Amino acid sequence: MVRTSSPEPLETTDQPQPPKAPAYTSWISQDRSADPAAAAMRQDAADLVERVLEHYRAGTTHEAADQWTEPVGHYLDADRWQREMDAVHRSVPLPLAMSCELPGPNTYKAIDVLGLPVLITRDRQGAVHAMINACRHRGAKLLEPGCGTSRRLTCPYHSWSYDLAGELRGVYAEKTFGPVPREGRGLVRLPAGERAGIVFVSLDPAAEHDLDAWLGDLGPLLEGLRMAECHHYSTRELTSPNWKVTLDGYLETYHFASLHPKTVFETNLSNMMAHDTWGPHQRIAPALRPIAQAVDLPADRRDPGDCVGPIYWLFPGLAIAGGWRQKIAVSLVLPRTATESVTQQIILLREPAVTEQERKAADQFGEWFHEVVRDEDYATTYGVQQGLEALAAAGTDFVFGRNEPGLQHFHRTVHAHLDSAAAAGRAAG
CATH class of the missing domain: 3.90.380.10 (Naphthalene 1,2-dioxygenase Alpha Subunit; Chain A, domain 1)
Structure with missing residues (x-):
């Protein structure tokens, strides 16, 4: 008999029964991709x-x-x-979303990371972006955590609106507010990239990451x-x-x-x-x-x-x-x-x-x-x-x-x- 180095499971009585393991179906044996x-x-x-x-x-x-x-x-x-957060989570590309959480144009995932509200989007051309989830007018959070679809990102505080690439597109009552130059007033960008069905985001706006080198072989x-x-x-x-x-x-x-x-x-x-x-x-x-x-x-x-x-x-x-x-x-x-x-x-x-x-x-x-x-x-x-x-x-x-x-x-x-x-x-x- 082959030894498995596994102790026998303990018998328990009068305990809630654990959930029954679901049936699993192999995919790898059915994959015929020539890629x-x-x-x-x-x-x-x-x-x-x-x-x-x-x-x-x-x-x-x-x-x-x-x-x-x-x-x-x-x-x-x-x-x-704190040093771990600075040396690791604020320094390396973080895998913060699966690509299929943003399944098509005009989709998003909002997630809070170390107290920083992060917004990941897929624009109308299918490109992925990441930005700080805070309006450039007064800093209100644009979207609550979760996934969804939206053609515009509209601030709930004063209705400033942005496209899915984070560019400022609309200022409510601009006639009385005063003119707001669109350039330079978009959402604060965070470096983002997509590999192998995973979206990576850096919490450092100035970071320059090579995702292919990061993942290696x-x-x-x-x-x-x-x-x-x-x-x-x-x-x-x-x-x-x-x-x-x-x-x-x-x-x-x-x-x-x-x-x-x-x-x-x-x-x-x-x-x-x-x-x-x-x-x-x-x-x-x-x-x-x-x-x-x-x-x-x-x-x-x-x-x-x-x-x-x-x-x-x-x-x-x-x-x-x-x-x-x-x-x-x-x-x-x-x-x-x-x-x-x-x-x-x-x-x-x-x-x-x-x-x-x-x-x-x-x-x-x-x-x-x-x-x-x-x-x-x-x-x-x-x-x-x-x-x-x-x-x-x-x-x-x-x-x-x-x-x-x-x-x-x-x-x-x-x-x-x-x-x-x-x-x-x-x-x-």
């Missing part, structure tokens, strides 16, 4: 299955060279949190997932603890059997995965239970979507789960304060949900995802947050095992950004 990126993605998937099969046969998982310790105080220090694999062709079904929000406490739970499979015995562990093996990195970004690829049947099949008869459930993770906080399937769950984690973050759960579908049965299936998928994260993952991480102060006072460290390479890579990357920012500050000073 080079899609072909490269399919080849990468086949190679990834072989790697995970090796772990399954041996009862192993991907391991880092050693363990890593992280001082508990690094999760609590308000000054360090991961870019073509993301393009191969063809998320730009997906349909946005729903978005829900969850409050969550400190951003690093929250993200730590996304980057390992070690907890599947113990924390999710009746949910995730029913479809995924625990503590068994492949791991890859591309610069600051990474992918964890857990083994799925049908791999037990696929292990004896020839390679051309294995469906990658049945064997492996890869989670692509874009630094600093976007997780894409189910990219090889018909339904995709995207998690966007954004810090709010040193002790709180917010998570947007975005459900994408390969095909629009038209019939009642299709909508019911999409609802079930989104509800399962929401309840598992809220009632199992985040309920636990709030408990982690509650104990941080006492642990920090005792001078303790968290230890990340060799079987938790995703955590190690994430924290090393945060450290590297802080070190680079400190070096730049010393050079400038």
